[in-house]
Amino acid sequence: MADDLKVLSDLKGKFAHYEDYQRCLTDLSRTIVEINRINKESAGQDEIGKTYHKHVDRPTENLTETLAYVTKRLGAVTEAGKETTDTMAKADEEAGSRADGF
Numbered sequence: 001m002a003d004d005l006k007v008l009s010d011l012k013g014k015f016a017h018y019e020d021y022q023r024c025l026t027d028l029s030r031t032i033v034e035i036n037r038i039n040k041e042s043a044g045q046d047e048i049g050k051t052y053h054k055h056v057d058r059p060t061e062n063l064t065e066t067l068a069y070v071t072k073r074l075g076a077v078t079e080a081g082k083e084t085t086d087t088m089a090k091a092d093e094e095a096g097s098r099a100d101g102f
Helices: 011-041 047-100
Strands: none
Touching: 011 047
């Protein structure tokens, strides 16, 4: 069975950039929130403003929702990667200490 389980020596490295990606998405989310705020305050409430908001508001809401979903899923992958790496490292340490006992 031991032959079936393999841990990449650079398993942490495989997940290292996910935190950077998540940070970038968080920064992008903040920028979009600011753009949405400015957008909502723009163009007024006259007919031109209402037409503007009718065409612009919903697409930015969709973008915000999509980005929030991707950020959440990426966070889940990042966390799962950390947990997997920690579990495998602990298993490796335990296997080593048990092997020393024989």
